[in-house]
Amino acid sequence: MNEMSLLNRLRDEVPPQTELRAEENRLLAEIRTGSDAPAPARARLSRPRARWGIALAGALGTALVAGVVTTAVTGPDRTGAVPSQRIQASAPLARSQQPSAAAVLENIALVAEKSKMQEVRPDQWTYQKVSQPDTPGPTFEMWMRMDGTQDALRENGGKIKMGHEKGPTYPLKTQQELDAFPDDPDALLAHLRGLKQSRAALSFCPPGCPAGTEEDVKAYGAIQWYLEAGPVIPPAKAAAMYRAMAKIPNVAIEENVATPQGRKGIGVVLDLGEAGKMYTILDAEDYDYLGAMTVTDSHKSALWVLASGVVDKPGDIPSS
Amino acid sequence: MRQQSRLTPDRAPGSTHDAAVIPILEPEPSDDASVIARSRHDPEHFAALFTRHAPAIKRYVVRRLGLEAAEDVVAETFVAAFQQRASYDLTRADARPWLYGIATNLIGRHRRHEIGQYKVLSRTGVDPVTEPFTDRIDQRVAAGGARGRLAAALAGLPTGHRDALLLVTWGELTYEQAALSLGVAVGTVRSRVNRARKKLRRALGDIDPTAVTEEFRS
Numbered sequence: 001m002n003e004m005s006l007l008n009r010l011r012d013e014v015p016p017q018t019e020l021r022a023e024e025n026r027l028l029a030e031i032r033t034g035s036d037a038p039a040p041a042r043a044r045l046s047r048p049r050a051r052w053g054i055a056l057a058g059a060l061g062t063a064l065v066a067g068v069v070t071t072a073v074t075g076p077d078r079t080g081a082v083p084s085q086r087i088q089a090s091a092p093l094a095r096s097q098q099p100s101a102a103a104v105l106e107n108i109a110l111v112a113e114k115s116k117m118q119e120v121r122p123d124q125w126t127y128q129k130v131s132q133p134d135t136p137g138p139t140f141e142m143w144m145r146m147d148g149t150q151d152a153l154r155e156n157g158g159k160i161k162m163g164h165e166k167g168p169t170y171p172l173k174t175q176q177e178l179d180a181f182p183d184d185p186d187a188l189l190a191h192l193r194g195l196k197q198s199r200a201a202l203s204f205c206p207p208g209c210p211a212g213t214e215e216d217v218k219a220y221g222a223i224q225w226y227l228e229a230g231p232v233i234p235p236a237k238a239a240a241m242y243r244a245m246a247k248i249p250n251v252a253i254e255e256n257v258a259t260p261q262g263r264k265g266i267g268v269v270l271d272l273g274e275a276g277k278m279y280t281i282l283d284a285e286d287y288d289y290l291g292a293m294t295v296t297d298s299h300k301s302a303l304w305v306l307a308s309g310v311v312d313k314p315g316d317i318p319s320s
Numbered sequence: 321m322r323q324q325s326r327l328t329p330d331r332a333p334g335s336t337h338d339a340a341v342i343p344i345l346e347p348e349p350s351d352d353a354s355v356i357a358r359s360r361h362d363p364e365h366f367a368a369l370f371t372r373h374a375p376a377i378k379r380y381v382v383r384r385l386g387l388e389a390a391e392d393v394v395a396e397t398f399v400a401a402f403q404q405r406a407s408y409d410l411t412r413a414d415a416r417p418w419l420y421g422i423a424t425n426l427i428g429r430h431r432r433h434e435i436g437q438y439k440v441l442s443r444t445g446v447d448p449v450t451e452p453f454t455d456r457i458d459q460r461v462a463a464g465g466a467r468g469r470l471a472a473a474l475a476g477l478p479t480g481h482r483d484a485l486l487l488v489t490w491g492e493l494t495y496e497q498a499a500l501s502l503g504v505a506v507g508t509v510r511s512r513v514n515r516a517r518k519k520l521r522r523a524l525g526d527i528d529p530t531a532v533t534e535e536f537r538s
Binding site: 002003004006007008010011013014015016017018020022023024026027028030031128130138140142144151153155156161163168169170201202229299301302303 | 350353354357358360361362363364366367370374375376378379382383387390391394395396398399402403404406407409410411447449450453454466467470471485489490517520521524
């Protein structure tokens with residue numbers, strides 16, 4: 001026996017399976033709430049296919065018959081929105097200064113309010129193409145059936161892989177949540193601050209945000225997440241989201257944020273001082289959602305959305 | 321020659337395989353990268369990664385730190401992985417190097433505890449790490465035996481060497497995977513492992529190979 005095989009037999013008595021319930025519950029708590037809140041003891045992950053909570057809605061067939069409106073659905077390059085309707089940024093700002101978040105976001109809200117409509121059926125699929133933070137990174141295209149019964153993935157233009165597990169979060173449910181948003185920005189902000197589950201396109205300030213900022217982070221993260229994940233965002237709701245963002249303390253505008261794809265963006269930034277900055281990046285021309293970025297002293301991560309829309313089947317991409 | 325045309329000469333083309341004309345989209349077992357990509361939208365998907373990898377990672381961490389510390393390290397590993405999922409490199413189908421890398425960082429916070437337990441084993445012949453898993457009274461082995469010597473050698477290794485060595489043995493990673501875990505070049509892993517092996521060999525020294533086999537069989 002040489003030293004390697006001796007080493008391999010050292011502590012070999014440790015069994016392949018040991019109790020993992022505590023670890024599992026910590027992860028579940030994180031997934032559900034985005035925090036280290038104490039986990040409910042039920043829900044076991046390691047059972048195959050065990051799903052926790054959420055009876056599947058019976059109302060799938062009825063949803064989305066009414067005209068749903070979009071600001072987000074554009075072509076594969078996320079162009080072709082409504083620049084002509086854009087309201088010019090308020091003029092009298094000194095050139096060297098960043099414009100006020102309230103003014104910029106109000107303009108974006110006004111544009112959003114006038115955006116086009118698109119109807120979506122439960123048997124249609126949302127499409128999104130994202131890229132890795134690093135450039136030139138791989139691209140991932142994901143199709144999700146609105147009713148959540150199937151999804152599909154394609155990596156780097158390769159083969160489409162189908163999946164079928166229905167999770168508690170799926171486009172139709174996200175759409176229903178969006179549709180139920182209050183139109184009033186204050187009411188919306190209160191709603192988002194009170195969400196049970198914290199959401200964000202990117203995780204932020206783990207293991208915890210500075211005291212007193214938790215609810216702001218939750219509301220900001222939720223808006224970011226709905227902008228990214230919402231299949232079609234009704235104009236009134238989009239406007240309310242941008243206006244709500246403007247009401248979150250420490251939200252500022254950074255102009256001329258470049259994406260790795262060379263798009264010029266406007267950064268709506270939640271600045272938490274030493275805990276870092278959370279960016280939601282909108283196209284400088286048409287205010288489409290381009291991606292999210294978090295930046296701390298030691299770490300930077302980003303998720304860029306290259307294209308998105310609604311299509312009839314996996315493999316289709318939205319036409320411009 | 322196409323065998324099929326010989327066997328079905330009378331049938332109209334296509335009639336045999338009508339069902340196959342429409343491609344049926346079968347769900348495929350998804351690799352780790354797909355799970356992580358999905359989890360960015362639907363965080364619950366991340367649970368699949370836990371189901372897949374937590375048992376092996378737990379065993380690895382238990383072997384290094386013992387049961388009690390391992391619980392925290394494994395929980396923190398998966399929570400950290402979940403939080404960092406947006407920055408996962410989706411070109412890597414297998415998430416184990418990433419997960420073991422996070423675990424290795426967290427194990428590093430318990431370095432003194434880890435070394436202390438190797439030393440206990442080396443001095444007393446009783447291994448606090450394996451104690452909970454064995455009901456044998458006679459697990460105590462002669463101090464100075466092969467286990468003790470190995471443990472003493474492990475305790476004396478530089479952290480980076482111990483990490484590399486244990487990732488490719490207990491962690492069952494390849495050298496390439498261990499390099500990804502540790503964020504170093506493959507050559508670095510290779511040289512660390514080689515140097516660590518040399519030290520283990522020296523520590524085992526003149527020990528009687530038969531006695532060693534006996535000891536490990538017990």
